[in-house]
Amino acid sequence: MISDASLKDSVAIADIEKECFSLPWSKNAIEKAIKDPSYTVLCKYCDGEVCAYITALNTPDSVDICNIAVREEFRRRGFASELLRELIRRFENKKVFLEVRSKNTAAISLYEKMGFCFAGKRKSFYSNPTDDAFILTLDAKVGTN
Numbered sequence: 001m002i003s004d005a006s007l008k009d010s011v012a013i014a015d016i017e018k019e020c021f022s023l024p025w026s027k028n029a030i031e032k033a034i035k036d037p038s039y040t041v042l043c044k045y046c047d048g049e050v051c052a053y054i055t056a057l058n059t060p061d062s063v064d065i066c067n068i069a070v071r072e073e074f075r076r077r078g079f080a081s082e083l084l085r086e087l088i089r090r091f092e093n094k095k096v097f098l099e100v101r102s103k104n105t106a107a108i109s110l111y112e113k114m115g116f117c118f119a120g121k122r123k124s125f126y127s128n129p130t131d132d133a134f135i136l137t138l139d140a141k142v143g144t145n
Contacts, residue, residue: 001044001045002042002043002044002045002082002083002086003042003043003045004040004041004042004043005034005041005042005043005050005053006034007031007034007035009034009041009043009050009053010027010030010031010034011027012043012049012050013025013027013030013041013043013050013053014026014027014030016050016052016053016069016070016071017030017067017069019069019071019072020069020070021067021069022127022128022129023127023128025055025067030055033055033066038057038058038059039055039056039057039058039066040054040055040056040058040063040087040090040091041053041054041055041056042054042083042086042087044070044079044082044083046074051070051071051074051079052068052069052070052071052074052079052080052083053067053068053069053083054067054068054080054083054084054087055067055068056087056091056096058091058094061094061095062094062095062096062097063087063091063094063095063096063097064096064097064098065087065096065097065098068080068083068084068098080110081110081113081114084110084114085114088114088138095137095138095139096116096137096138097119097135097136097137097138098111098116098135098136098137099122099125099133099134099135099136100133100134100136101126101131101132101133101134102121102131102132102133102134103131108134108136111136111138114138115138116136116137116138117136117137117138118134118135118136119135119136119137120134120135121133121134121135122135
């Protein structure tokens with residue numbers, strides 16, 4: 001099941017952040033995003049627990065995906081694809097953007113399968129470790145494979 005995150009989900013999301021990212025969002029930052037109407041935070045639940053989530057910033061004409069992550073034990077089950085499809089469905093008339101580490105081949109493969117296209121590169125955008133960011137975009141009317 002996928003639904004909008006609630007404040008009670010912030011601890012689980014923060015745990016997944018720590019597991020998946022070298023510079024994770026804090027629980028407070030996650031709570032601010034959940035409360036802020038300009039953000040969309042969706043959770044995928046497995047047996048009543050958050051097993052994956054996606055966070056996106058909404059602007060009048062686009063959606064910028066901030067984070068998407070799946071707990072390690074739930075990977076390779078299509079949960080990231082489900083979250084992306086739901087986000088794209090909700091914002092079907094907007095362009096969707098994201099940045100991904102250039103060395104994250106698994107994520108890049110997923111995004112390409114979903115219809116995202118390369119739009120640019122930010123040199124040394126990430127730290128810990130240093131890596132370039134690939135900017136990918138999707139015209140949501142076209143994507144959702």
